[in-house]
Amino acid sequence: MNGETSQHREPVRVQLRALVPTPRGVGVFLTDGEKTIAIFVDAYVAAAISMFASGTRAPRPLTHDLIVAILQGFGARVAKVVINDLKDNTFYARLFIVQERDDGQHVIEIDARPSDSIALAIQQGCPIWVARSVWDQTEDATWALEEAERQAREQSGENPSSDSNPPQGPSPEDEPDLPGLDRT
Numbered sequence: 001m002n003g004e005t006s007q008h009r010e011p012v013r014v015q016l017r018a019l020v021p022t023p024r025g026v027g028v029f030l031t032d033g034e035k036t037i038a039i040f041v042d043a044y045v046a047a048a049i050s051m052f053a054s055g056t057r058a059p060r061p062l063t064h065d066l067i068v069a070i071l072q073g074f075g076a077r078v079a080k081v082v083i084n085d086l087k088d089n090t091f092y093a094r095l096f097i098v099q100e101r102d103d104g105q106h107v108i109e110i111d112a113r114p115s116d117s118i119a120l121a122i123q124q125g126c127p128i129w130v131a132r133s134v135w136d137q138t139e140d141a142t143w144a145l146e147e148a149e150r151q152a153r154e155q156s157g158e159n160p161s162s163d164s165n166p167p168q169g170p171s172p173e174d175e176p177d178l179p180g181l182d183r184t
Contacts (some may be wrong), residue, residue, distance in 0.1 A: 041115035052123040
């Protein structure tokens with residue numbers, strides 16, 4: 001394979017850029033710094049994503065807290081999320097879970113909703129990836145996010161220069177090197 005083909009197949013590392021309420025739910029905007037894509041999720045999972053992004057803790061454990069507690073009980077953790085497919089305008093994702101055992105690390109890959117996967121990734125500070133094929137076929141939604149942010153500022157009378165974006169999550173340099181856990 002030549003370098004261009006190999007690079008073209010590499011998944012894209014993304015970070016949470018914003019959450020925007022819409023009549024259909026909430027748009028979760030993910031970006032690689034150049035292009036932004038939107039995945040629409042229900043308001044309940046969006047509220048969890050927002051809490052995790054802002055570092056807010058619920059007074060009682062949420063479903064995502066329960067999932068993490070169960071994983072920890074088995075010596076496992078979420079290592080990464082890959083949004084791996086797009087069919088009929090529906091995104092699909094895979095959770096990569098690493099379990100530490102006496103005989104080494106074991107990677108478990110689980111089909112999951114992107115909304116729950118993103119919530120767990122934000123909560124746990126693990127990377128979110130988008131398969132290159134999904135990234136390439138998804139429209140750049142930067143314009144939609146910028147328009148929504150402009151409208152929100154106008155409605156609230158906010159200063160246009162104020163920053164209302166949630167924290168971005170870990171940088172690529174923060175990602176651990178995990179055996180058997182490639183970026184696809």
